[in-house]
Amino acid sequence: MTLIQLRHFIALAELGSFSRAADDVHLTQPALSRSIRALEDELGQPLFDRVGRRNELSAFGRAVLVRARQIVFDADELRGSGPRMRQGLAGRLRVGLGSGPGAMLMTPLLLQVAGQPPGLQVEVARGGTELLVQALRARQLDALVIDARSLVPAPDLHSEPVGEMRGAFLVRRGHPLARSRRAPTFDQVAAHGIASTPLSDEVARILVERYGPQAHPQRCVTLRCDEVGSLAEAARHSDVVLLAIRAAAPDLVELTLAPPLDATARFALVTLAGRAEAPALALVRQLALALLQDAG
Numbered sequence: 001m002t003l004i005q006l007r008h009f010i011a012l013a014e015l016g017s018f019s020r021a022a023d024d025v026h027l028t029q030p031a032l033s034r035s036i037r038a039l040e041d042e043l044g045q046p047l048f049d050r051v052g053r054r055n056e057l058s059a060f061g062r063a064v065l066v067r068a069r070q071i072v073f074d075a076d077e078l079r080g081s082g083p084r085m086r087q088g089l090a091g092r093l094r095v096g097l098g099s100g101p102g103a104m105l106m107t108p109l110l111l112q113v114a115g116q117p118p119g120l121q122v123e124v125a126r127g128g129t130e131l132l133v134q135a136l137r138a139r140q141l142d143a144l145v146i147d148a149r150s151l152v153p154a155p156d157l158h159s160e161p162v163g164e165m166r167g168a169f170l171v172r173r174g175h176p177l178a179r180s181r182r183a184p185t186f187d188q189v190a191a192h193g194i195a196s197t198p199l200s201d202e203v204a205r206i207l208v209e210r211y212g213p214q215a216h217p218q219r220c221v222t223l224r225c226d227e228v229g230s231l232a233e234a235a236r237h238s239d240v241v242l243l244a245i246r247a248a249a250p251d252l253v254e255l256t257l258a259p260p261l262d263a264t265a266r267f268a269l270v271t272l273a274g275r276a277e278a279p280a281l282a283l284v285r286q287l288a289l290a291l292l293q294d295a296g
Contacts, residue, residue: 006068008035092121093280096132098146099197099228103248142278148268149200158273163292167263170242170252183258186211195223195231196243206263267292
């Protein structure tokens, strides 16, 4: 059965006459009769009862008409939404965001989609890299924006760099370390407790190189979770020191340690290799490239 046959059937059901229906669908009457007969043969039952000169729907035909109209409607809607889907304005996008990208991208992404005419469905998942990658491989997500250093390279993953941002030790205004005229040491920072998201092995290596074994995240981090926004809130209301990308908490005061941290977070857009990209992913890529960069 084809959409054309269903359109022929709907026309005949609505007009009740082969001649009028044939004119409506731009066919000859014999051609329309053949189309209807082929559809009846495929379905195995008559769709019409021939009553005098009229063709009335059979009980089976009435049931088929309801479904035929829905199928044709859905096909027309799909055809009409094609251009919008290609432009990323319709369809569905499921994206996973790591801690840093989530802090920088989630609200702008939701605001941008909310400002468009309805049509595009966006679902955002938050979590650690390992769980997000599992969801991507299970095809529960279409793409991830995560810390590139936390991703274990694999042949089934395609990783595209989208940004790099400076890391920093951050404290509330009025914090004892912020009032000091001297650059604090790492030991002074650690004495207040350090809050951070799970850190990659590369960042751990940088911390140990700069400040010694006591700076390994397993030893020095006292507050750890995947939501940098919650950690920043803890730093605003206590003396704990937040270790995060600077832009994630612009209201906090940056500490310049001796020696300085001098480390960056690198972010990547990750998809399954060889998988067709969701058209709306271009929106996420555009936002990532614009926002996952330090100003200036």
